[in-house]
Amino acid sequence: MNSYVNNHIHTTYSFSPYSPSEAVYRARSEGLATAGIMDHDTVAGASEFVRAGAEAGVAVTVGLECRCSMSGTPFDDKRFNNPDQKSVAYLAMHGIPRCRLDTVQNFITPYREARNTRNRVMAGRLDDVFAPFGIRLDFDKDVVPISMAQKGGAITERHLLYALAGMLIGHCGAGAGLIEFLEGSFGVVVSGSAGEKLSSRDTPFYQYHLLGLLKASFMDKFYIDAHDELPHFSEFIRIALDNGAIPAYAYLGDVSGSVTGDKKDAEFEDAYLDDFIAWLPGAGFLAVTYMPARNTPKQLARIAALCGRHNLFQISGEDINSPFQSFVCPALEDPRHARLIEATWALIGHEHIAADDPSLGMFMPRALAERPGLADRISHYAGIGRKTINEKGLYI
Numbered sequence: 053m054n055s056y057v058n059n060h061i062h063t064t065y066s067f068s069p070y071s072p073s074e075a076v077y078r079a080r081s082e083g084l085a086t087a088g089i090m091d092h093d094t095v096a097g098a099s100e101f102v103r104a105g106a107e108a109g110v111a112v113t114v115g116l117e118c119r120c121s122m123s124g125t126p127f128d129d130k131r132f133n134n135p136d137q138k139s140v141a142y143l144a145m146h147g148i149p150r151c152r153l154d155t156v157q158n159f160i161t162p163y164r165e166a167r168n169t170r171n172r173v174m175a176g177r178l179d180d181v182f183a184p185f186g187i188r189l190d191f192d193k194d195v196v197p198i199s200m201a202q203k204g205g206a207i208t209e210r211h212l213l214y215a216l217a218g219m220l221i222g223h224c225g226a227g228a229g230l231i232e233f234l235e236g237s238f239g240v241v242v243s244g245s246a247g248e249k250l251s252s253r254d255t256p257f258y259q260y261h262l263l264g265l266l267k268a269s270f271m272d273k274f275y276i277d278a279h280d281e282l283p284h285f286s287e288f289i290r291i292a293l294d295n296g297a298i299p300a301y302a303y304l305g306d307v308s309g310s311v312t313g314d315k316k317d318a319e320f321e322d323a324y325l326d327d328f329i330a331w332l333p334g335a336g337f338l339a340v341t342y343m344p345a346r347n348t349p350k351q352l353a354r355i356a357a358l359c360g361r362h363n364l365f366q367i368s369g370e371d372i373n374s375p376f377q378s379f380v381c382p383a384l385e386d387p388r389h390a391r392l393i394e395a396t397w398a399l400i401g402h403e404h405i406a407a408d409d410p411s412l413g414m415f416m417p418r419a420l421a422e423r424p425g426l427a428d429r430i431s432h433y434a435g436i437g438r439k440t441i442n443e444k445g446l447y448i
Contacts, residue, residue, distance in 0.1 A: 055085065058079065058087060059367055060115075060369025061087055061090060064199075065097035065206065066206045067206075072098070073103075073104040075087065076101060079110060080110045085110075087105065088146075088396075090144065091117065092206045093206040094116070094206045095116050095153050095156050095160075097200070113400060116144070118283065118288060119282055120142075122141050126331060127328055130324060131320055132320065133302050141301065143288055144300040144339075145298070146300055146339065147297055147403050147406070149406040149409075164206050174274045175191035176191070178270075185233075188219075189219065194215045195207060213263050217262040220233070220262065226250075226255075227250070256375075296413040298367075300365070301332055301337050301340050303342040305322055305348075333362055333363065338365055339366065341367040341369060343371060345370055365426065366392060398437060401432075401434055401438075402437075405436055414430075414433045
């Protein structure tokens, strides 16, 4: 059986080159046994993703990612997994039962609309920065059309920068002229891998590589702290639990050499990780999700041990939002990560059995009473997942 799984694939409903259907077919073509949708602030693409999974013969999971306020916690002044703002964390909602997608979408819609109010102001700030050079960025004309906002999708900072990247290419041309403009006008250092990719007009997905450089270099020139668009973490957890989903903290860990090329070396949770992971269960979190390719073996061993100590479900997923990323994570070939593969099959079993009745989910009272041990519960639901997929004749 194929061991590659990924529960963190973004689609065009947040930021990605792939529609939900394209994401599923790309996942299968690269060899994933399972694929999980994980868009920011929306589940509007989930139904298409599920249908595509059935048509392509790929087992799928459904989730949602959202920035949340961590105010009022013992870690209020800390930097979590968000490079841009303290006291704000990316949280994930995994295993959303299909019958509750509309409820979850209704919950997140007001926050998505508040994000667009802030997006509009940030687009104006970028316009102020580049207008003196004859480059004008308009939120409604340039940003909204490259999103799925009209169909319930989210607009992120990446949309703003992707639109800007296209304008810069149009203004300067790809290659040396663009690099000279960024270095001469803004003092941006274009070197290393980014320099190699951006120096050639023939680099595939040039605009996405430029987006990575812009995100690393210009965020401080237009970023505005998020407030109204942030649900409090406790509200996010309540909605997840009330609807049979699994609230998870997304561990990032201190970054040295960003995998995606858009994060500077920085310190995040590692300095206070022991206390933080110990705090999560009491706050209502059921799981921790992390991306093996992002972290060192030492970080991975530490987060796994802490999750085991505090009875937290461990979920994996590689953050896919650009066309040059692989959908598969070779790190999952390491037998030490077998639990992450088993967890994905448990998610599949959980979503299958809870699709029409969330009370049957793997963290609901009935399951907890019948199988109080987390390992036993994971094994049981993973068995349901594999059996269901085999019966349907899906590709595994």
